[in-house]
Amino acid sequence: MNDFSLINTSQARADILSALKNYYLFITLGWQDVATRYRRSRVGAFWLTINMLVMISVLGVVFGTLFRVPVAEFLPSLTIGIIVWGLISGLINEGCGSFITAQETILQVRMPLATHILRVVWRNMIITAHNLLILPIVFLIFMKPVNYLALLSLLGLTLLIINMVWMMLILAVICTRFRDFTQIAQNAMQVLFYATPIIWHAEMLPGRYAQVLLNINPFYHLLNIVREPLLGSMPTTVNWVVSIVMAIIGWVFALAFFNRFRKRVPYWL
Amino acid sequence: MITASIELRQVEVVFPVYNAASLSLKNRLLSAVTGGKIDRQHDGAIIVKGLQDINIMINPGERVGLLGHNGAGKTTLLRVLSGIYQPTQGTAQINGECVSLINIGLGIDPEATGRENILLRGVMMGMRPSAIKAMSEEIIDFTGLGDFIDLPFRTYSTGMQLRLAFAVSTAVRPQILVMDEWLSTGDEEFKERADRRMTDVVSAAEILILASHSRELLLNNCNRLIWLEHGKIRMDGKPEEVLKQYFGH
Numbered sequence: 001m002n003d004f005s006l007i008n009t010s011q012a013r014a015d016i017l018s019a020l021k022n023y024y025l026f027i028t029l030g031w032q033d034v035a036t037r038y039r040r041s042r043v044g045a046f047w048l049t050i051n052m053l054v055m056i057s058v059l060g061v062v063f064g065t066l067f068r069v070p071v072a073e074f075l076p077s078l079t080i081g082i083i084v085w086g087l088i089s090g091l092i093n094e095g096c097g098s099f100i101t102a103q104e105t106i107l108q109v110r111m112p113l114a115t116h117i118l119r120v121v122w123r124n125m126i127i128t129a130h131n132l133l134i135l136p137i138v139f140l141i142f143m144k145p146v147n148y149l150a151l152l153s154l155l156g157l158t159l160l161i162i163n164m165v166w167m168m169l170i171l172a173v174i175c176t177r178f179r180d181f182t183q184i185a186q187n188a189m190q191v192l193f194y195a196t197p198i199i200w201h202a203e204m205l206p207g208r209y210a211q212v213l214l215n216i217n218p219f220y221h222l223l224n225i226v227r228e229p230l231l232g233s234m235p236t237t238v239n240w241v242v243s244i245v246m247a248i249i250g251w252v253f254a255l256a257f258f259n260r261f262r263k264r265v266p267y268w269l
Numbered sequence: 270m271i272t273a274s275i276e277l278r279q280v281e282v283v284f285p286v287y288n289a290a291s292l293s294l295k296n297r298l299l300s301a302v303t304g305g306k307i308d309r310q311h312d313g314a315i316i317v318k319g320l321q322d323i324n325i326m327i328n329p330g331e332r333v334g335l336l337g338h339n340g341a342g343k344t345t346l347l348r349v350l351s352g353i354y355q356p357t358q359g360t361a362q363i364n365g366e367c368v369s370l371i372n373i374g375l376g377i378d379p380e381a382t383g384r385e386n387i388l389l390r391g392v393m394m395g396m397r398p399s400a401i402k403a404m405s406e407e408i409i410d411f412t413g414l415g416d417f418i419d420l421p422f423r424t425y426s427t428g429m430q431l432r433l434a435f436a437v438s439t440a441v442r443p444q445i446l447v448m449d450e451w452l453s454t455g456d457e458e459f460k461e462r463a464d465r466r467m468t469d470v471v472s473a474a475e476i477l478i479l480a481s482h483s484r485e486l487l488l489n490n491c492n493r494l495i496w497l498e499h500g501k502i503r504m505d506g507k508p509e510e511v512l513k514q515y516f517g518h
Contacts, residue, residue, distance in 0.1 A: 024392065028389065029392070032378060032381070032389060033301045035381070036378055036381070038496055039380045053318070105376070107351070107353060108371055108372060109369065109394075110353055111395075118380060129277065151356045263355040266348070266353055266354055267285060268285075
């Protein structure tokens, strides 16, 4: 049925579609993951919010003083940056282990492999939703206005997640086969945290060379399409184009890759 | 609904056995640099033939028992038959929804209450949350847990934990049922009811696949036995004949 296409992706697509069709699986399991972590604590999952609040306050004071930027400018941008980065790095870091942590399930129950990826996505979206509660607090404290552009950040967030899922699909397969790839990916995320304008501002970068480096960082664009609308400005056309093109190319590649290696995953566990 | 059937043709399963060394990327890269030849012996990538030349056709109504010594490939074949391992060679066609009752504790979260665990375990068994809700009263009744159902699973005694896991696991009526040994249920008082329920599930299934070492169990539940040896089918036929050969030799 797919004989005419250059690359065969039919099994990969069937896997992902079936995971989406049985959405209750990843929703139940992802929700459960968050619930388990905080079940015995009184504040529950709001520890996430508290942790994030502490981290943002400290970073805000330290780097605000260091860079001598007005806190009212700096903190709202930092807050969104940290929250979105928390989502990105959570997805990548936990995405690597999606299959490894679900080993027992994969070897016993026939369910789409993509379910295990989407479970991680759902879990991290719940965590991010808790962290988002900080945002209105910060905006209120600094009387930062929000305009209608903020709605665009929802589109940005959707595009971000679409991009993250293809990366996770590939990483999860590679990390199952080569276990220390997880460490490599985690190190890369650590480095990228500093290479992405979260605690600093893109305009602080001197020279064209640094600007080039910034623009080849995919997470810079993905961060901007969520952050800029919330701060009341439009992301650049480059931000949008890179994010969309990356999603298309990434998904084509990820589907072909997943189609090729999906069958091998249970054997590697 | 389609009728259940399983067809394996010329199935071969080859296992790469990776140890820490060959699962590691560093060694892969190093072996590429050093030419690979020497390192390949050290990297531990041993290949094990798990199954070879497996041809099986299973029709509705068949109760298939798998027997063989440890390491003969029973677990591997169970996984192929339930669609978890896709054969490295040959084809496996599995029609019908398949549920395996190998580890009935899979999916259970000790911190969650009994009621929540019914949902968690049920979802793992392939049931929709709405279907689980509709069944949960019946499941709770069967466990006899009473008010304990709203307490965390970890507070249960071992017997109670087993009852809950058993009750949820046997709430589904799959077309193809895969089991590794009979589900043991421990305490005497519960055993009789459990056995009756288990028999219900088994007889409702169109196809049963049961791996076991127990002669009695295989004789009572199966109408066909497959004897595996070194990953190949040594014998496939009527229970009496296969058992005679197996235990006789």
